[in-house]
Amino acid sequence: MNKWQDNKAWFMVIPVFLVVAVSAIIPLMTVVNYSLQDIFGPDQRVFVGLEWYKDALTDSRLHDALSRQLLFSSLVLLIEIPLGILIAMMMPKKGWSASLSLVLVALPLLIPWNVIGTIWIIFMRPDIGLLGAAINGMGIPFDHTAAPVSAWVTVMMMEVWHWTPLVVLLAYAGLQAIPEAYFQAARIDGASAWATFRYIQLPKMRGVLTIAILLRFMDSFLIYAEPFVLTGGGPGNSTTFLSIYLVKQAVGQFDLGPAAAFSIIYFLIVLLFCWLFYQALLKVGTGDKS
Amino acid sequence: MAMVIENVTKMVGNACHINDISLQLEPGTFNILLGRTLSGKTTLMRLMAGLDKPTKGRILMNGQDLTGMSVRKRDVAMVYQQFINYPSMTVYKNIASPLRLARASEPDIDRRVREVAEMLHIEKLLDRLPAELSGGQQQRTAIARALVKDAELLLLDEPLVNLDYKLREELRTEMREIFKRRQSIVVYATTEPTEALALGGNTAVLFEGRLEQFGQTVDVYQHPQSTRIAQAFSDPAMNIVAGSVDADSLQLGDARQVPLQSHLSGLNPGNYLFGMRANHLQLERKIATDIGFNTRINLAEISGSETFVHVTHNEDHWTVQKQGIHNYKMEEQVQVYVDPARLYVFDLDGHLVASPEVIPTHLT
Numbered sequence: 023m024n025k026w027q028d029n030k031a032w033f034m035v036i037p038v039f040l041v042v043a044v045s046a047i048i049p050l051m052t053v054v055n056y057s058l059q060d061i062f063g064p065d066q067r068v069f070v071g072l073e074w075y076k077d078a079l080t081d082s083r084l085h086d087a088l089s090r091q092l093l094f095s096s097l098v099l100l101i102e103i104p105l106g107i108l109i110a111m112m113m114p115k116k117g118w119s120a121s122l123s124l125v126l127v128a129l130p131l132l133i134p135w136n137v138i139g140t141i142w143i144i145f146m147r148p149d150i151g152l153l154g155a156a157i158n159g160m161g162i163p164f165d166h167t168a169a170p171v172s173a174w175v176t177v178m179m180m181e182v183w184h185w186t187p188l189v190v191l192l193a194y195a196g197l198q199a200i201p202e203a204y205f206q207a208a209r210i211d212g213a214s215a216w217a218t219f220r221y222i223q224l225p226k227m228r229g230v231l232t233i234a235i236l237l238r239f240m241d242s243f244l245i246y247a248e249p250f251v252l253t254g255g256g257p258g259n260s261t262t263f264l265s266i267y268l269v270k271q272a273v274g275q276f277d278l279g280p281a282a283a284f285s286i287i288y289f290l291i292v293l294l295f296c297w298l299f300y301q302a303l304l305k306v307g308t309g310d311k312s
Numbered sequence: 313m314a315m316v317i318e319n320v321t322k323m324v325g326n327a328c329h330i331n332d333i334s335l336q337l338e339p340g341t342f343n344i345l346l347g348r349t350l351s352g353k354t355t356l357m358r359l360m361a362g363l364d365k366p367t368k369g370r371i372l373m374n375g376q377d378l379t380g381m382s383v384r385k386r387d388v389a390m391v392y393q394q395f396i397n398y399p400s401m402t403v404y405k406n407i408a409s410p411l412r413l414a415r416a417s418e419p420d421i422d423r424r425v426r427e428v429a430e431m432l433h434i435e436k437l438l439d440r441l442p443a444e445l446s447g448g449q450q451q452r453t454a455i456a457r458a459l460v461k462d463a464e465l466l467l468l469d470e471p472l473v474n475l476d477y478k479l480r481e482e483l484r485t486e487m488r489e490i491f492k493r494r495q496s497i498v499v500y501a502t503t504e505p506t507e508a509l510a511l512g513g514n515t516a517v518l519f520e521g522r523l524e525q526f527g528q529t530v531d532v533y534q535h536p537q538s539t540r541i542a543q544a545f546s547d548p549a550m551n552i553v554a555g556s557v558d559a560d561s562l563q564l565g566d567a568r569q570v571p572l573q574s575h576l577s578g579l580n581p582g583n584y585l586f587g588m589r590a591n592h593l594q595l596e597r598k599i600a601t602d603i604g605f606n607t608r609i610n611l612a613e614i615s616g617s618e619t620f621v622h623v624t625h626n627e628d629h630w631t632v633q634k635q636g637i638h639n640y641k642m643e644e645q646v647q648v649y650v651d652p653a654r655l656y657v658f659d660l661d662g663h664l665v666a667s668p669e670v671i672p673t674h675l676t
Contacts, residue, residue, distance in 0.1 A: 201396075203393075204396055206363055206390065217413075224400075225399040226399060
């Protein structure tokens with residue numbers, strides 16, 4: 023019996039196939055199915071073709087949510103990645119202080135998202151919040167329930183506080199993996215601290231930073247909990263990011279068809295950006311041939 | 313003018329990594345630091361480079377005290393066991409980097425980079441990134457980067473360990489040629505006696521942070537001052553057997569007495585330790601004066617085109633190095649022979665008393 027005739031192999035694949043089918047393929051296909059129909063009730067459905075997709079693509083509120091989302095994710099990456107690298111580089115390399123700082127840095131990652139929301143709402147309250155009251159005390163009006171800028175600043179701080187530690191951990195692992203000899207070689211060459219960072223640490227962290235950027239981009243692009251807990255997308259629509267808008271549509275108005283079409287488009291956008299990032303990051307740092 | 317290391321000691325916590333070493337290295341010489349792992353080779357190199365400060369003692373270069381001077385201000389180049397190159401720079405830029413940092417002029421940089429690249433046969437790879445090179449090519453780039461600086465002191469810390477056998481031989485031969493023409497002080501750390509012998513120059517044998525012997529490599533090999541040096545500078549380690557000498561005969565282990573001859577004839581009566589190199593032990597008698605021992609085989613291992621037979625004589629474990637591939641049964645009783653003319657003689661404290669006369673054809 024050669025391997026082409028042995029059908030037993032299929033039994034080995036079945037468990038994985040079932041798990042993937044139940045957890046990914048079937049739900050995805052259900053969504054695709056929804057997105058092509060107008061659903062009035064469990065038994066009342068009308069096939070509408072690509073109608074919902076056309077609607078979604080021309081929906082100006084969705085466009086607004088998308089631009090808001092892109093701005094938000096870009097800011098998140100611009101802040102979290104450099105900040106994460108900076109903190110990782112300042113952390114002690116060995117001994118008890120290294121373990122201690124790792125635990126301290128990782129703490130925000132261990133706190134459930136709704137608790138984080140509550141903590142920050144109280145922290146930022148203009149009347150009794152430690153930071154909110156302090157900012158107002160300095161004469162700068164700050165109220166995340168009324169002013170869009172305040173709401174943005176608050177969501178951004180929550181996000182940065184919550185997730186920069188992940189970047190720190192990844193960057194720290196990347197830094198620890200660089201053999202000591204590289205730093206010796208740089209010292210012997212007389213390289214400055216900046217040159218050491220630019221030509222040794224940064225290129226050596228490329229792999230982990232690629233992961234960090236992809237993870238942070240995807241995660242921030244799907245942000246829901248923070249703005250939901252804070253203002254539910256307000257004030258106005260100022261923190262209505264894509265997920266918030268999607269949930270408003272699907273759950274709030276129970277428009278399953280448009281929401282499904284929207285989900286598919288959302289999914290494709292995330293996929294597209296991740297692919298673009300990945301392609302770009304593959305080339306960064308290897309193109310220094312000029 | 314030379315590099316002088318004066319009574320240098322390096323303590324790390326309570327552990328003594330370098331114990332009172334004094335050494336003088338001349339420009340244009342090739343110096344090997346030979347010793348096992350943790351014998352202090354790398355620590356000594358770091359002290360020479362100025363990466364670490366000695367706990368005690370001084371390091372002088374051309375009469376000037378360098379002890380406290382930072383590595384950045386010194387004229388040093390170093391090659392490591394790992395292949396260390398700047399990952400995002402091409403081979404050309406990598407080699408040029410020390411010159412750029414030293415602010416050499418562009419035409420000068422270009423000329424020197426190409427010259428060194430040619431010397432190391434990587435002139436066709438100048439546009440590649442380190443990740444696109446094989447291990448051997450990466451190490452060639454690292455060596456080129458160290459050579460291009462033309463530093464007074466060039467340190468090579470086991471540069472060939474991570475390469476495969478063929479590449480190692482090849483690069484070793486080339487390096488010998490390259491360093492011949494330099495005025496730098498070259499220091500090369502290795503754990504392998506064969507490598508030291510192949511490279512020549514001078515050898516400093518280190519043991520547990522102490523300098524045991526320093527001299528011409530061949531000389532150190534032929535006249536190891538102690539059993540420790542003999543065992544370090546011998547692969548497999550030198551076999552030792554206790555024995556005694558009376559007025560005109562020699563008794564080794566259980567072997568029958570033989571008359572004193574050649575370099576042994578001047579020995580005073582008494583007890584000694586005798587050293588036998590693995591390649592001088594034979595499994596058959598070659599000449600009538602050979603001394604024979606009763607031994608039992610523990611293990612025979614084949615390595616390349618040689619067979620190492622591990623045997624036990626009384627309580628001593630010896631290794632017999634035999635050309636060709638042979639099979640032996642474990643626990644088999646065999647006779648092992650040695651020509652008394654090849655015996656090294658040490659006193660009971662391990663200091664060399666007599667070494668065999670040099671027979672050039674057997675020098676390996």
